[in-house]
Amino acid sequence: MSNAGPLLDIRAVSKSYGGRAVLRDVSLTGDAGRVLAILGPNGAGKSTLLRVAAGIARPERGEVRIGGRPVGEPAAQRQVGFAGHLSFLYGYLSAEENLRFYAQLYGLPAARAGEGLERFGLRSHRRRSVRELSRGLVQRLSLARALLHDPAVLLLDEPFTGLDAEASRIVRELIPERRRRGCAVVIATHAWAEARELADDAVVLVAGRPALREEAASLDGERVAEVYQTA
Amino acid sequence: MILLVLAAAALPIGILLALLVAPVEAFQGEPYRILYIHVPSVVTAYLAFTVTFVASVAYLITRRARFDRLAAASAEVGQVFLTLVLLTGPIWGKPVWGAWWTWDARLTTALILWFIFAGYLMLRAWSGVQGARAAAVVAIIGFLDVPLIHWSAVMLRTLHPRPTVFRAEGPALPASMLVILLFNMAAFIVTYLVFLTVRVRQEAMRSEMGKAGTP
């Protein structure tokens, strides 16, 4: 895979749903070893942007490249991990079976499933059907699924929503760990304080456009609220 | 606008011609005149659905909304003509064949096609713009299906009068009838184009107004 340029390269992406423009000419990059936070009010297009970046939503204009290759190519697609509001998990399969399923699709040894369960504190629940699990456990399993294949680009949509304290802790440790490994991490969140704590860079998305870009450490609650008003 | 005037003029003339001027057919008597409506309706309906098919393919490839609007409008208008086909068939059939309906190849194909497009229109009605892609797929499948429907219906039964116009050797109608038939066909097609243009413009305006409403 070519190493020229950023790991995640979003170029001039526009997307509409049912005639309504959600993303308007958005360009962003996610660099190796850095965490990018995407902020914005509800409906700003954060989730859509992440989905386009993950290759699971197709933009009308523009493109996304992972490590220099278009995200649609299998080699590039497999470098992306994504966890969002819905878990991508099968209710009638157990936690372990779900991870094994995805491990098989990624061509990974079955042992990886066990490792994923271990890391997210799910070993004791491994034989339980996902439909019986609480939301917090499902979120953890979804993260385990997202990381199964050790992706170079990790996209998390509101990762702290619905998590219990233990799981929150796991995610808070996860993000710097990924950064240390040289991954590009992108988090969508509406909480600027979270962004300031965890991210290196921040972009505020308003009405489908990047309205503010700065270092996460300089984020200021008032400024952010002002920018939100410009919607 | 010119089209509208043409259609407004041509259609009644065509019908009058069909009723008064066309000569009496030897074997079938007066009722045959309905064919001057039935046959052009068939041609127009199939033309309309072909337009829907092509527009649907174009939409899937380019994702331009105008192709979607064209496909939908053409299907709507085509369905009206197809309904006319299914209504005029029995009107002709009862006096001539002795039965309101037969399950011969052509009528069966027309009937099933009617259901396919009823399904298409229902799908659009129940889902709006989101359903554009799904509708396009249905239109494409439906169009490709028609020869197969015809084939299977032929295998089961055939009672329709042998084609007298659409034959390899050329039309077998006397010149006077043929002229009126062709005139009517042209009139119907022009009418279809008028309705199609009106519908497409309506949808285009509606979508413009929708866009203007959002920030």
Add this chain to the structure above:
Amino acid sequence: MSAFWVILRKDLVVEGRARDLLPSMAVLALLLLAMTGATGLRADAAPAILWITVAVAGSTGLVRSFHQETDQEQLHGLRLAAVDPAMIYLAKAAANFLIVAAVELIAWGAVTVFFDIAIPQRRASLAVVFLLGTGSLVAMGTLLGAMLAAARMREALLPMLLLPLSAPAVMAAAGATARLLSEAGGPVAGELRLLLAFTLLFVSVALLVFEHVIED
């Protein structure tokens, strides 16, 4: 190729545990057959009724078989894992085929009993009609089911679309079945050719458009 088996196996495991599709489709099929018999349908109409019943009962299950791929956007999980959409279609179609074939076997059994039909001599041909007819319905139904589920459209649309679109297959299968069961007999090569053409055409169309059908 292996993604195909992984997904197929998963589908069968899920159906085995949910026991959602097979029982309801089978009961509906038996109910339709029972009603037609009870209302006085004659044995020579049985082949037609059988195939219509399978088409209707089958269509009630084909959207739901995709719900397991949409309730938590599992389809997107598959896309994320770079699974070829064509493989997804083939795997789902294969799973649907097994389930619908099971329903059909039950329906056949019921028809034989309700209408007192003799087991015919030409079993090989009958088996081919069975397989190709089911294959045709499932090829079309899997594509439509995926489409409706992915676009979150009403389930009720599936029978409305599947029945007319699969009409040639239902007609050919019914016609061939009738001829194979009758005393007079006769060749069914024409019908078999149609069923094969139908299946091949619509599997090809499905493989071409499936990616567009399921994408966001």
